[in-house]
Amino acid sequence: MPGNTFGERFRVTTAGVSHGPGYLCIIDGCPAGLPLTVADLLPDLRRRRPGQSTIVSQRDEEDVPEIWSGVFEGLTDGTPIGLLFHNRDARSQDYEEIKEKYRPGHADFSFDAKYGIRDYRGGGRSSARETLCRVAAGAIAKKLLARIGISIVGYTSQVGEIAAQIEDPATVTLDQVEANAVRCPDPAAAAAMIERIEEVRKQQDSIGGCCTLAAVGVPAGWGEPVFDKLKADLAKGLLSLPAVTGFEYGSGFAAALARGSQHNDPFIRSEAGAITTSSNRHGGMLGGISTGLPIVCRVAIKPASSLPQPQPTVTRAGEPTTIATRGRHDPCLVPRFVPMGEAMMALVLVDHALRHQAQTLWPHHDASSGGAR
Amino acid sequence: MPGNTFGERFRVTTAGVSHGPGYLCIIDGCPAGLPLTVADLLPDLRRRRPGQSTIVSQRDEEDVPEIWSGVFEGLTDGTPIGLLFHNRDARSQDYEEIKEKYRPGHADFSFDAKYGIRDYRGGGRSSARETLCRVAAGAIAKKLLARIGISIVGYTSQVGEIAAQIEDPATVTLDQVEANAVRCPDPAAAAAMIERIEEVRKQQDSIGGCCTLAAVGVPAGWGEPVFDKLKADLAKGLLSLPAVTGFEYGSGFAAALARGSQHNDPFIRSEAGAITTSSNRHGGMLGGISTGLPIVCRVAIKPASSLPQPQPTVTRAGEPTTIATRGRHDPCLVPRFVPMGEAMMALVLVDHALRHQAQTLWPHHDASSGGAR
């Protein structure tokens, strides 16, 4: 596969560039019968949108998609959902310089190396603007998940060295996240983060951070063994987003420091009689399959590569030069990343929900003694 | 896809359980003309093998595969390579207890939740023994890559809080790695790691760690844009391995702390006249596409879940109990993980090499001004 499609059963295919007419997005595999209108897609698209506050990019796009197919009389009809996004605020003149100069940290050079041809306008295909397709598809995935009791919330958990103090990511609410511009549910940390981002912005610089994501309500049993482990597909989905440089779930890299006797989550019987664990260092997945506990993961996001300050680089011909980003830019990518991360998590979960169904068409063996059903 | 296949163009499909007759592995997509014998597969299989030293599991398996197809008169012939591994040292009696008790940190519970039926002998399908298929397939992938000048080396970079001091992962050699039982090319750190693992083993405990992987010689231009970024497929491949809880490439989670002005790698012209970067915080990938610099990543590996000491858990019926692993176990998984990690990296790279070919059948536009070709 050439790489512009995500998912096996709930498949998202996108096309488009940041400074062409717009983006096409085809979502194939959505079950029939889901009520759906453009209004369902707008909240997350607005969260992703540039220009929400002074701490994110100022590009002003409406980003209201047109639904061309897949919805009939207000309901999905089982046929592929076709979405269209027009590019309205594409200022091509801002980008003439990058035709000849390789922007540090961007994909200009690697695209040239791959294709020999490159749409140099605003990053072309490598522009993060493509993620609006993912966010729209993710909104549909979230709506499907919500119907079976699953909710997904992401938030900014770190900006530079400022970390949010959150006891349990699975208890964070959307309202808490949206209470401030940086999307951090710890108000004190949020204030410090915003201050830091403003400071960085004034320095014509950018800063990295982390986003934590939690899915609550995922039943035990999702994820395929061996290669398509749920953790593996989450890692892929999240690393496929621009600027993500790391992924961990549960205890993550801290597990490298741990002893097994303290790291294993003991199984217990809950008050309701179900089998569960008394802690969740396993991030809701064992053997790559969900356990019924919240699925929790965290990603690292590098500082935005585009900077208003001049950076050393070379031209396509190899001549030393400098480049400064004159257009809009994000001093910190994390706040706008939050809906993107949620979207990819939702897409992975819906896909695995549909894949897990193989176990339901034909009746299971009636296991007599216990079992997790 | 039900999850037992990896790759698009160089596809590995495995079947088998740890205490059945053995494993089947089908490798589809290997080009014809590669000299191949069982001897090519043995070195990495021996590195993965239990019982190499006192710091890893003592299970004694020969792990010599039979090649049933795909090789004719010493050369791959383009048809699928069929490998067979016999299980010779499967002591089923060791595992009767886990039929009724859920081992903490293992997939027993989640498999029951998924399938309602579980091969309880030694982890069944979730046993890490399945990785011998991957290591064998990876050895073939490595051999293909070597023919076009690409080498892959992994090593133990951390055990608990002991970290190797390695200036540039891309300069580490296989000899350095194999110089000690813990596979750490920093001799001082290696000694401390081995001491720590022995200590943990005596405490009937286990300890986590990290493995660093580097691929040298990958040309610029591999990786597909948007969803199948090289970084995303590496993350998936590595997270699909048992016990891996985190992945990062280049600066990874440290990028969260960084400013863009210090983090971006400036493009320069090399002495040979090629365009490259003066540092490699980007881990050899920009926009998910290789840049020609070494591809460097790191994964976190949790402490082994199986412990000789008793751990609290419940039975399948939910009754509280304890379980202690009586069989073989690894006090630290990282040394044996190294060849597994290398194998997944090799599989991802060969797959992307073959996928990138779409650009070569039909001639590129003859870009006049510069470009990275």
Added chain:
Amino acid sequence: MPGNTFGERFRVTTAGVSHGPGYLCIIDGCPAGLPLTVADLLPDLRRRRPGQSTIVSQRDEEDVPEIWSGVFEGLTDGTPIGLLFHNRDARSQDYEEIKEKYRPGHADFSFDAKYGIRDYRGGGRSSARETLCRVAAGAIAKKLLARIGISIVGYTSQVGEIAAQIEDPATVTLDQVEANAVRCPDPAAAAAMIERIEEVRKQQDSIGGCCTLAAVGVPAGWGEPVFDKLKADLAKGLLSLPAVTGFEYGSGFAAALARGSQHNDPFIRSEAGAITTSSNRHGGMLGGISTGLPIVCRVAIKPASSLPQPQPTVTRAGEPTTIATRGRHDPCLVPRFVPMGEAMMALVLVDHALRHQAQTLWPHHDASSGGAR
């Protein structure tokens, strides 16, 4: 996969319905560097278009696509090609009746059975209007193939019992095909066919027929062994088109009557010294792999199901009724099918060209004695 994507390496994904805003088509995997404009797509779209003559449907659509992405400064740039088709002549009022009545021979009933919801306007997703996406994608595939010396020509070889007399399908030219409205290169048969179709049209009826397709210039060695044989993928591609009820290649169903001694094509050495066969009953494929001879196949196309005359059927509630098609309809589908069949053949061939490349990245064994290289 949910079914709206075709191909592995050259992937076409479509969305849209006949009476919504239009169609989206994403073509992923086209190599960079191919000169491409809308003008390249128009000739085949015009051949597919309704209203070309009195013997086909009179719907009047411009069917000029917009290229939204994948082409930069006149060349494909390796990123997905996004096409947009607006529906301009969608007369929804024509189709209100079929909301409640099942049209015989159409997919109304089976869509209801599958999804429980159905866009009843003009067939919705099952409308043959979707094929304009395929014809556009096929035009790109044809252009790629032409660059390496491969041409594809299809023609109407049968209408009812009137069969074209064509000695060798591989010698038919596009000019011969386009010389008459029925697209039959045998002028005498063409005249009889047109007369027959006119007669059928006056009877408010429709008539079936056959389309023969030939690809000339395909090198030996394309097609994958076992499941993805070239003949199997051609069969799938062509049967995926509406109204196709049969597929055969080479001698096809006539092979059922044959003796092996007469049916086998003897291998010979050509005057140029290459190994070939002296006849082509094998239709250019042996073992599912191309032999270098023309690939020739034939498909059966049923009479159009939509008829102006009343046909017995039931309502959705099961009440007996009749239905007559008031809108446009085709008395014979074959003439407009020709470009669709060519398109699917081109898509299959380009896909296999790209898949075959696995054999080219790493050098072949240097077979000393003969061989077909």
Added chain:
Amino acid sequence: MPGNTFGERFRVTTAGVSHGPGYLCIIDGCPAGLPLTVADLLPDLRRRRPGQSTIVSQRDEEDVPEIWSGVFEGLTDGTPIGLLFHNRDARSQDYEEIKEKYRPGHADFSFDAKYGIRDYRGGGRSSARETLCRVAAGAIAKKLLARIGISIVGYTSQVGEIAAQIEDPATVTLDQVEANAVRCPDPAAAAAMIERIEEVRKQQDSIGGCCTLAAVGVPAGWGEPVFDKLKADLAKGLLSLPAVTGFEYGSGFAAALARGSQHNDPFIRSEAGAITTSSNRHGGMLGGISTGLPIVCRVAIKPASSLPQPQPTVTRAGEPTTIATRGRHDPCLVPRFVPMGEAMMALVLVDHALRHQAQTLWPHHDASSGGAR
């Protein structure tokens, strides 16, 4: 995909050659809980087996697979089913001649053209012996289908010009088929067919024929719209079998002769109140989706290419020569094809059953007026 895997959700991957150690077959995606033993696979393997009677090949193979994984305590456990077939009667000496000579009608030449290397022993990977993997996998698929009331029966419907007279293929029983060596449920035609095949065998020749296949009990709604139509996937599955040169379903090529007014199957309400059609010229599929009527298709099978009589050909170096098959051969392939055809039909149907499930996880819209649910 390199071509040795079939299916999306119920995936069969095979490896092996006719004169190596044997075949590996991995079946991924079988739901857990199906009782399964080797005995379930033997009946169809025996029907496929050479040496059943004088009218088929005399190779004597036991063809009893070993089940290496995927079945635990008598039930499938959701993990991949690994099958092993040993080649016991591989007489390599029979095949030395074909190392240098291209057998007419076989894939020797096209394999050389593709790979540059060829396992010349008995056809290697192109040998029809590979179909024993398919037949075994198909037996599992049939068992799954039987549990939801679906049965599949195939039979020899034509040998040369002798055609069976069968009013309704959907009423043919396995007992009728197995009542004679040629697997034709019309006893008079069967006798004539056997006589003809004996005659052909004595002439050291072979003869072609047709196999008709019917699946009864498939519910309405299976099959994906547009590209993955049920008819398209059946065509692909059947054309992927060796020697198949044509496919048709329902009225097939006879539809080319028909008028729409006579060809359309009128919808009616059955006595039980369900919506159905009064005839089945549509072969159980409309718009590529099942209608609930029997799915009926027919394939053409060419005369076996291997003949005891000398046939003209060339050597790999292009020198004219002759070749005669000294080993076992089939004077007519159709009787042994019957279980192969059934197997591919079963694999396609199980795959689509699992794919159709996307419509069942989330509840459908409650369509008030009628509908086919």
